[in-house]
Amino acid sequence: MFEAEEKMGKAIEVAKEDFASIRTGRANAAMFDKLLVEYYGAPTPMQQLASFQSPEARTMLITPFDKGAMANIEKAIRESDLGVNPSNDGHSIRCILPELTAERRKEYVKMAQRKGEEAKVAIRNVRRHAKDQIDRAVKDGEIGEDQGVRTEKELEAMTKKHVDLVDELLKGKETELSEV
Incomplete structure (x- = not known):
């Protein structure tokens, strides 16, 4: 049960990220x-190569620790799916985020829903694995049937709690994305 709760917690952390x-x-x-x-x-993860500042709401200033990596950082940003065009002034890279269109917002909401569903699937897979272990323990006589039933109920409650948490996170992200 502890292992299952820990893995479900990790699925929540991944969803948040x-x-x-x-x-x-x-x-x-x-x-x-x-x-x-x-x-x-x-x-290499970009976080290890540069510092990030947000001087304005829609501007990100990226200052590489090693100026030799600037061209590669700029290339990685340009090729990403962020939809920003970085500008390089020799010392730092400035990314100005364009206004989100209604169509782009809908795409992001769909992406959030897909990531939320992936998190729920991960949680359900943890539940299935834990349930298999409980069933095996009952079958092998390590725990009694009553204890197995109680543990399964606890597992279901834990699963519901974690799935509801993903739903809350998703709802918050959808609200954030739909704000103009």
């Missing part, structure tokens, strides 16, 4: 979390 990487009207460093930059022949 995924939701944070979906862009809204405001600039935030989490948008760049999943971007990998080719750095000395190895794909």
Whole structure:
């Protein structure tokens, strides 16, 4: 049960990270979390190569620690699905996020729903695995049938709690995306 709850908690954390990487009207460093930059022949997370500042609501200022990586960082941003066109001033890269159109907002809502569904599937897979272990323990006589039934009820309650949490996160992200 503890292992199942821990894995469900990790699924929630992954969902939070995924939701944070979906862009809204405001600039935030989490948008760049999943971007990998080719750095000395190895794909490296952008967070390890630069610092991020948001001087304005829709502007992100990216300052590389190593100026030699600037071209690769700029290339990674340009090739990403963020829809921003970075400009390089020699010291830092400025990304100005365009206003979100209604069509783009709908796309982002669909993306959020897809990531939410992936999180729910992960939680349900954890439940299925835990249920199999409970059934095996009852069959092997390690625990009694009554204890098995009680544990399954606890597992169902835990699963429902985590799925509801994903739904809440998704609802919050949808609200955030639909704000103009």
